[in-house]
Each structure stands twice: as structure tokens, then as C-alpha cells.
Amino acid sequence: MRLFIALDIDDDIRLRIQRFVEGVSGFAADARWVRPESMHVTLKFIGEKPAEAVEEIKHTLLAVKGEPFELGFRGYGFFPTAKSARVFWVGIEAGPQLASLATAVDQATSALGIPKEEHTYSPHLTLARGGGRSGAPGLQKGDRARRSFQKLQEKLAVLPTPEFGTMTAREFFLYQSQLMRGGARYAKIQRFGLDLARL
Numbered sequence: 001m002r003l004f005i006a007l008d009i010d011d012d013i014r015l016r017i018q019r020f021v022e023g024v025s026g027f028a029a030d031a032r033w034v035r036p037e038s039m040h041v042t043l044k045f046i047g048e049k050p051a052e053a054v055e056e057i058k059h060t061l062l063a064v065k066g067e068p069f070e071l072g073f074r075g076y077g078f079f080p081t082a083k084s085a086r087v088f089w090v091g092i093e094a095g096p097q098l099a100s101l102a103t104a105v106d107q108a109t110s111a112l113g114i115p116k117e118e119h120t121y122s123p124h125l126t127l128a129r130g131g132g133r134s135g136a137p138g139l140q141k142g143d144r145a146r147r148s149f150q151k152l153q154e155k156l157a158v159l160p161t162p163e164f165g166t167m168t169a170r171e172f173f174l175y176q177s178q179l180m181r182g183g184a185r186y187a188k189i190q191r192f193g194l195d196l197a198r199l
Helices: 011-028 053-061 096-110 150-157
Strands: 004-009 041-048 069-079 089-092 124-129 163-169 171-180 183-193
Touching: 004 053, 004 150, 011 163, 041 096, 053 096, 053 171, 053 183, 069 096, 089 096, 124 163, 124 183
Parallel strands: none
Antiparallel strands: 004 041, 004 171, 069 089, 069 163, 089 124, 171 183
């Protein structure tokens, strides 16, 4: 099973982003656009694990404590750089609680032998992937100047900064990613509430 841990986003924010994507996706027609129902804020990508590991992961995540916190969705950017763009994303504004939650999840899962993150947590909401398969933020071997998003960048430059709204994160989820024709589909395996003060 291909697993990851993420926050879901509110339906009204999802709808605003969907309308934005409908307006600009034609300027990067060759990109692979994320389906609105699949949008989420990744906290930790786990990768392939046997089905029997799921219960252990669920049990470990129950120990992660946190309080609800605010998230704002506005602006956009490209990974790893605008000239070598592989990924088009929406920006996320949050207090320290989001990074703290990602760190707590990372530390909890590392006790199960899941490798810890090598890079600082960089919250974003992926909208589209262009050249290359990786969605990683940092420069990677083989990254070069790409034109996948050039027309989109020119269009966005003359538009006001998009604002998609604010939500309160009250929970996070363990997800399964199922690779299918037409892209991955995500299924929630278990919910974990953010309703206790961090210990």
C-alpha cells in the first residue's frame, strides 16, 4: 500500500481553487493537473508499506497531539524554480503549528523505521506537475530550464494575487494512494483529531 499523511481542505476553498484552475489550466495544457477532490496538504509521505504495517502506523499516529489551527491559502509558486518549473502550487500561510504538526508526525513515524525528512517542511498545495515526475521542492539531478509553465507564468503575471480563503485544521488523516489510469486516487484510512494541547 502506498501511504501518506495529510490535512484535507475545506470544500469552499477547494471550490475556489477549482474555479481558478478552470480559468488558467489552458495556459499549461500539457501539465498534469490535480483533480479538485484529490487536493490535500501533505504532512508526510510514507511510500509503499505492506497492509499489515497500517495498524502499527495508525497506533503510532494516535499519540500525535495538537490543537486546531488556522491555514490561509493564497498566492502561488513553482518548484524548484520558475525557470525549471516541475510543479505549480498554491501558497499556504500558517502559524508554527503546521510545521510543528509535520515534525511531530515525522518523529512519530521514524520510530517505525520510516526515514525522517531531510529538508525543512515546505507547506504547499500542488495544482499541477509539468516536466519530470517528481513533486519534490528542491532542485534534483536533471532539472533544467523548462517551458511547461511559461504561458501560465505570463498569464499569472498580469492577474491579481489569488486568494482562496482560510480554514481551521481540526484533524489530519492517514491516506492510501492508489495509482490508476488518469492519475492517483486517494482514500482516507483513518482520521486523527487535533483537539488536545500538545504535550
